[in-house]
Amino acid sequence: MNAGTRRGLREGLALLSAEEDAPCEMCDEVSAFGAHATGSFVPERAPRGGLRVRRRGFSRLIRRTGGVDVLAGLGALLPGYALIVPHRHTASLGELPAGELAEALSVAWRYAGLIEKELGHATVLVEHGSSGATDGGGGSCIVHSHLHIFPLLNPAHSARFVAPGSRKSSEFADVVDTARRGENYYFCTWKRDEVYLLADPDLPSQFARRVWSETLERPHLWDWAAFPFLDHCADTARRLGGAADSPEEQQMRETLLAYGAAAAGYAERTRRFAAGSSMPQDIVAFARSHEGPLLDAGSGAGRDAAAFADAGKDVIALDACLPLLGLAPDHPRVHKVSGDVRALPLAGASMGSVWCSAVLLHLPSAQLLRALAEFHRVLRPGGVAHISVKEGEGHASLPIGADTAFLRHFFYYRIDDLVTLARQARFEVVRSWVEEEQDSSEDIQRWVKFWLRKAE
Secondary structure, rough: OHHHHHHHHHHHHOOOOOOOOOOEEHHHHHHHHOOOOOOEEEEOOOOOOOOEEEEEEEOOOOEEEOOEEEEOOOOOOOOEEEEEEEEEOOOOHHOOOOOHHHHHOOOOOOOOHHHHHHHHHHHEEEEOOOOOOOOOOOOOOOOOOOOOEEEEOOOOHHHHHOOOOOOEOOOOOOOOHHHHHOOOOEEEEOOOOOEEEEEEOOOOOOOHHHHHHOOOOOOOOOOOOOOOHHHHHHHHHHOHHHHOOOOHHOOOOOOOOHHHHHHHHHHOOOOOOOOOOOOOHOOOHHHOOOOOOEEEEEEOOOHHOOOOOOOOEEEEEOOHHHHHHHHOOOOOOOEEEEEEEOEOOOOOEEEEEEEEEOOOOHHOOHHHHHHHHHHHHHEEEEEEEEEEEOOOEEEEEEEOOOOOOOOOEEOOOOOHHHHHHHHHHEEEEEEEEEEEEEEOOOEEEEEEEEEEEOOO
């Protein structure tokens, strides 16, 4: 990809929330069991006697915004313990670009307020910032920016989180300056205009957790790995997250959890095209049909994106399931982006084409129309889109084999349904047809396929 093309792609990614160029070096605290699905294996009585083991899964993901994930924290001595984790890989919050830092702090204060409202706990915000200086003992075990929100039983206990030797400041800019000097730091705050900052701290591991456990009179339970308190973690996710979602959003969350929990197996099963599949020829023909960058909307583990790149296209591989997207192979022509097809993080008229294979089948008609409208918005005049969904009627909820306790939700469509929705999204229907082909479970399915065009 030449410099001009890369610059054009980056301009198209005007609202891009995740930078994928740098590796993300998180320790187990964030990645344990997967940030998106965790749980415990519990015995239950089988119908005909005896015991069987069932996975009782739940999601740690409370909310995803444009720039951060809000996660229920492991080691939750109280329900309400949460982490704010930026999508962009930096070693500390202070290294984030100004706009992304502002978003991270805004989300943190918003959830601090929600914890007080919903759970009745005051909060304190804490970060052990590594700033890349991993040999200096920054107190953090994660070389990736993350902010803790600790719930407190007594608001007066917030002052106990101030590390000895900290200086008081009214400007978060002091934290940014410390990070930019390449120094480790520790800071805490419980008021928007008051920050306690210690540069190059010499603090024991999990310092803030030790303080927290002491305030709760449980001084020996500070180690999250030894005492994960999964019940409190699940309660935090439930009370702060999905309970407020609409039924449609709950279905989408569960679908993404299913893909995240089964990411490795699903990626392996979809790494290659099925024998006799027409898709390789479809991809080559589609790649030749237009100019400009291509959006693979719902790219999964990247099979189609790589095929388009091999055919000479510059590709944005977009998916809402980060564990699955992370398994996509690297390719110099492919730029991986975390995003939702219903709210694309792309500038208008920035794409030459959109490829969306077996993705919109997870959306009911109103949300499918939203996605089509987004495709229309980001396409250049004359740009084309290829869409495929399963033929049929109604809705089904199915697991991914035995890989996960979570269900994927499917919505089935007929050609006439899609024609109506495509025209409502202001597309011209160039071609529509039905074709039989294997799906990811290797079952033969009837697929409704469309080529759409945005008017000049």
